[in-house]
Amino acid sequence: MRFSTDEIIEERAIDSKTQERPAGVLTRPSGRRLFTSAVLTAIALGLGFGFWLLSRQLAPELISPSAISAPAAMLTLPDKSIGVLPFQNLSTNQENAFLAEGVQDDILTALSKVADLRVTSRTSVNTYAAGVPRNLRQIAQTLGVVYLLEGTVRLVDDKVRITAQLIDVRRDTQLWTETYERELAGVFAIQSEIVQQVLSRLLANVSEKEKTALEERPTKDLAAYGLYVRAKVLIDTSSLNPRITEKLNEAAELLDQAIARDPDFFLAYIQLAGTHDYLYFFGVDRTPNRLALAEKALNTIIRMRPDAGEAHLAQANFLYRCYLDYGRARDELALAQRALPNNSEIYELMGYIDRRQGLWNESARSLQRALALDPRNFFILQQIALSYQEFRQFGAMAAAFDRALALIPRDFDTRLTRSLVDLEWKANAKPLRDMIYTSLAEDSSTAPDLAAQWWYLALCERDQPGATKSLAAIPPSGTSIDLNFPHTWCEGVVARLKGDEPAAQRAFLSARTELEKTVKEQPNYGPAFCVLGLIDAALGRKEEAIQEGRHAIEILPITKDAIDGAELVKYLAVIYAWTGEKDLAIQQVLATLQIPSTLSYGNLKLHPYWDSLRGDPRFEKIVADLAPKNPAK
Numbered sequence: 001m002r003f004s005t006d007e008i009i010e011e012r013a014i015d016s017k018t019q020e021r022p023a024g025v026l027t028r029p030s031g032r033r034l035f036t037s038a039v040l041t042a043i044a045l046g047l048g049f050g051f052w053l054l055s056r057q058l059a060p061e062l063i064s065p066s067a068i069s070a071p072a073a074m075l076t077l078p079d080k081s082i083g084v085l086p087f088q089n090l091s092t093n094q095e096n097a098f099l100a101e102g103v104q105d106d107i108l109t110a111l112s113k114v115a116d117l118r119v120t121s122r123t124s125v126n127t128y129a130a131g132v133p134r135n136l137r138q139i140a141q142t143l144g145v146v147y148l149l150e151g152t153v154r155l156v157d158d159k160v161r162i163t164a165q166l167i168d169v170r171r172d173t174q175l176w177t178e179t180y181e182r183e184l185a186g187v188f189a190i191q192s193e194i195v196q197q198v199l200s201r202l203l204a205n206v207s208e209k210e211k212t213a214l215e216e217r218p219t220k221d222l223a224a225y226g227l228y229v230r231a232k233v234l235i236d237t238s239s240l241n242p243r244i245t246e247k248l249n250e251a252a253e254l255l256d257q258a259i260a261r262d263p264d265f266f267l268a269y270i271q272l273a274g275t276h277d278y279l280y281f282f283g284v285d286r287t288p289n290r291l292a293l294a295e296k297a298l299n300t301i302i303r304m305r306p307d308a309g310e311a312h313l314a315q316a317n318f319l320y321r322c323y324l325d326y327g328r329a330r331d332e333l334a335l336a337q338r339a340l341p342n343n344s345e346i347y348e349l350m351g352y353i354d355r356r357q358g359l360w361n362e363s364a365r366s367l368q369r370a371l372a373l374d375p376r377n378f379f380i381l382q383q384i385a386l387s388y389q390e391f392r393q394f395g396a397m398a399a400a401f402d403r404a405l406a407l408i409p410r411d412f413d414t415r416l417t418r419s420l421v422d423l424e425w426k427a428n429a430k431p432l433r434d435m436i437y438t439s440l441a442e443d444s445s446t447a448p449d450l451a452a453q454w455w456y457l458a459l460c461e462r463d464q465p466g467a468t469k470s471l472a473a474i475p476p477s478g479t480s481i482d483l484n485f486p487h488t489w490c491e492g493v494v495a496r497l498k499g500d501e502p503a504a505q506r507a508f509l510s511a512r513t514e515l516e517k518t519v520k521e522q523p524n525y526g527p528a529f530c531v532l533g534l535i536d537a538a539l540g541r542k543e544e545a546i547q548e549g550r551h552a553i554e555i556l557p558i559t560k561d562a563i564d565g566a567e568l569v570k571y572l573a574v575i576y577a578w579t580g581e582k583d584l585a586i587q588q589v590l591a592t593l594q595i596p597s598t599l600s601y602g603n604l605k606l607h608p609y610w611d612s613l614r615g616d617p618r619f620e621k622i623v624a625d626l627a628p629k630n631p632a633k
Contacts, residue, residue, distance in 0.1 A: 001424065001456055001481055001603060077170075080202050081118040081145040084108040087162075088130035090154035098229040100130070100153040103162060103191055105229070106218060107149070110195045112342040113213045113309070116205040120145055121344040121374035123236075127407055140169035144375060147175070149198060158184045164194045166201055175201045188217045213308075213339075219268070224261035227254045228268045235275060243448055245284045245477050251275050266304050273297035273314050281321035283484040284477070286522045291322055309339025316349060324560060326353050344374035348383075355387060358562035360596070363387065378404040378414060385417075390563065390596035394425035394628075412439075412446070416453055423460065424600040426628050432457050447473040452481055455490060459497065460606035467494045482567050482598065483527045486514045492538060497608065508538045526556030530568050530575075537578035549575040558595060566597035573599075574609045586618050593622070601626035 084107050089100035105122065112119045120143045128139055136148055151164035165177035176197055180190040195214060199206060206214070219225050231254040238244040238251075255272040259265055276294035279285045298318050301311050316332035319325040330353065337346050351366035364387070370380050385400035401418040408414060419435040422428040436454050439446045447454075451473035458466035471494050478486040492507035515532040522528055533548030549572040558565035573588035592599045604610055604623045613619040 001420065001598065001600075077144055077146050078118045079146060080116055080204055081120075082111065082147040082149060082198065082202065083120040083125045083140065083143045083145045084111065085125050085128050085134070085139070085148055085150040086130040087150065087164075088152045090152050090161075091156070093155070096155045098226045099155055099160070099187070101233070102218075102225060102229045103151075103153050103187065105232075106188070106191050107194055107198075110191070110214050111198060113340065114199065114204055114206055114210050115341040117199075117202065117342065118145070118373075119342040121342070121377065123344075123379060124374045124376035127376045127378070136167060136169050137172070142376065144372075146170050147198075147202065149194075151194075155184065160184050160187050160190070162187070162190050162194075164197075166198055184222060185220075187222070192217075216266075219258075219262045219265045221258075221262040221265075224258040224265055224268070227258035227261070228265065228271065231255045231258070231268075231271055231275075235271065235278075238278075243475065244282065244480075245279075246475065248275050248279050248282075248284070252279070264304070266301070266308075267310070269297050269301050269304070270310050270314055273301060274317055277317050277321040282480070283525070283527055286525050286528075288521075294318060294322055307339075309336045309343070312336035313340065313343070313346060313349075316346075320349065320353055320356075324356070326357055329353060342373060344370040344377065344380075346370075347373070348380060351383070356561050356563060358558070358596070360387065360391075376407050378407045378411065381407075382414065382417070389424070389598055390566070392600060392626075394421055394600075397421055398425075412449065416450065420453060422602075423457070423606070424598075424602040427602040427605040429457055429461055429606070433461075448475060451475070452479045455479065455494075456481055459493065459608055460602075462497065462608070464494075464498050467497055483531050483571065485531060486511050488514060489531070489535060492535075493608075496538075505539065508535055511535050512539065524555060526552040526554075526568055527564065528552075529555065530571050533575045534571060534578070537575045542579040545575050545579050546581070562596060566592065566595055569595065570597055570599050577610060577612050580612070582613060582616060585613060586616065586622070589613075589619070589622060593626070601628065 084104055087100045087104045089097045091097065091099070108119065108122055108125070111117055112121075124143060128134060130150075130152075134150075140146065140148055146169060148167045148169055149164060150167070151162060154161040159181065160183070161179065161181045163177070163179040166175045167173070168175050178194075178197070180193070182190060192214070198204075218228070231251040234247045234251040234254070238247040252272065252275045255268050255275065258268045259272065262268070273294055276290060276297060280290045280294060295318070298314055301308075301314050305311050312332045313336040316329040316336060319332065320329040330350070333346050333350055336343070340346060347366050347370035351363045351370060354360070354363035354366055364384075367380055367384055367387075371377060374380065381400050381404035385397045385404070388394070388397035388400060398418070398421045401414065401421065404414050405411070405418060416432075416435055416439075419431040422431045432453065436450050436457060439450060447469075451470055454470035455467065455474060457463070458470050471490055474487060474490055476487055478484060478488075479490060488507050488511035492504045492511060495501075495504035495507055512532070512535045515528060515535055518528045519525070519532055529548045530552035533545045533552065536542075536545035536548060549568075552568045553565070553572060556565050556568060558569065569588070570592045573585050573592060576582075576585035576588055589599070589604070601623065604619075604626065610619070
């Protein structure tokens with residue numbers, strides 16, 4: 001099972017130059033066509049095996065334990081280094097909490113544009129909640145900074161009161177503090193004054209270009225600003241969350257509302273372009289309309305500020321997420337880095353591009369650079385953990401998740417994903433089962449957030465009541481476990497688990513109607529053809545299923561996408577197994593295990609996908625060879 005998150009459930013587009021699939025693709029394949037597909041599949045697997053050998057030879061560990069765990073206190077702290085901590089909201093109306101979040105975010109963003117400063121990124125500083133006692137010395141050591149800025153925001157009627165203080169933690173002294181009280185419309189002017197005070201106290205050198213960037217205001221419309229901040233929260237909390245589709249769609253709606261109020265709201269367009277990129281990228285909506293929406297937002301960004309670092313970063317995201325155009329995306333990232341020297345997202349995205357190209361060591365170095373700017377970024381740690389999963393290095397995967405949980409011990413999605421590791425690693429479902437049922441007992445409203453993993457657990461344990469209950473919690477849009485499966489597919493699998501074959505067939509036929517429409521609308525999207533192949537395999541349409549599974553790999557080979565391409569290779573094995581091609585299925589399982597992929601001991605041992613292969617000595621040997629040597633550790 002591949003876990004859901006930014007880089008984890010992303011279902012990629014192919015290169016823009018790829019030809020569209022001809023009409024009539026769902027007709028029965030010719031023998032020549034099947035032969036060609038088989039040859040192409042073999043070539044793709046051969047190339048992937050070469051990449052696997054190279055990566056194993058270069059670096060069996062993506063990031064060494066010492067690199068992961070070295071405390072910032074051991075580092076030499078740059079003199080002009082600062083962390084902007086979350087500002088405390090003192091407004092009695094909690095609906096105004098967005099203002100405190102926005103003030104901190106805008107100050108941090110402005111300071112980050114100054115190359116002479118080292119500014120800790122947003123994710124790390126936001127792990128220190130406002131309104132609770134803070135050990136500033138410890139925080140500064142962890143973040144690797146000398147100075148900390150903190151403050152409060154109170155909004156009463158149309159009056160805003162902001163207090164800020166700058167602390168030199170090394171000397172335990174307050175360098176500067178001030179309280180501002182003005183009309184709400186003056187909030188951005190206050191933020192600008194705070195930024196200027198910090199730059200002055202830290203003796204920062206600011207170029208003329210940077211001065212111009214610092215003078216920019218997000219918007220003149222505070223209602224639009226509130227919509228923008230709410231959208232950002234939704235986007236930032238979508239990682240590893242099963243309801244990512246709903247969150248991103250809501251964020252897009254909020255951003256559209258913000259832009260309707262202020263058509264010149266540059267940062268809102270940045271977030272909107274990214275949201276459309278993600279919806280396309282995750283395979284939620286890969287229609288031409290979604291791609292056009294992403295491109296429209298991007299073109300507006302370029303028209304408004306073509307030389308802005310944010311514009312170059314937005315272009316890099318678009319080129320990567322919508323076209324897999326790695327080369328041009330890298331060019332845009334290089335331009336973005338010059339304008340945004342403290343932006344960890346640049347190195348983070350570079351790490352994801354490296355990973356998609358099978359450059360695992362380069363990916364590790366890029367993510368390390370991102371962590372240097374954002375040392376408490378648990379999302380990057382999640383990504384490091386999920387890179388280890390591809391190499392089936394589950395001990396290192398668990399350690400990376402544990403470090404993330406040390407930073408955010410109560411984060412629900414991270415705890416849930418961590419509990420899956422033992423199932424994949426040791427075929428031990430107990431941690432996941434305990435996590436799910438404890439969470440449900442404490443708060444039944446968590447069911448939708450648990451649904452995908454709950455369903456997966458129920459299938460692995462052949463738990464018919466659990467499968468029925470988890471199915472009810474899966475949203476109508478379906479679930480993203482490795483690929484995007486429609487709800488009707490899940491219904492069919494559960495019906496078959498219960499032995500109700502007529503109900504299973506009805507559900508699979510409904511799913512096929514849905515996927516036929518998808519592949520006709522999105523003829524260049526490999527994962528959709530793979531899902532259609534699985535559905536046809538479930539319906540007994542053998543030739544169509546095999547054709548569709550092989551065609552998926554032709555569209556998206558591992559040479560183009562080392563992560564999603566490997567998922568298609570894995571699921572072709574399932575298609576072979578379900579169509580009675582036992583020899584091909586076992587060969588495909590072996591091939592999948594020879595490349596970085598999410599196929600695991602626990603999955604092969606427990607999941608009903610592989611039931612038709614059980615009892616075959618060759619399959620049983622594969623499973624036994626994968627079993628951990630010291631499962632108790």
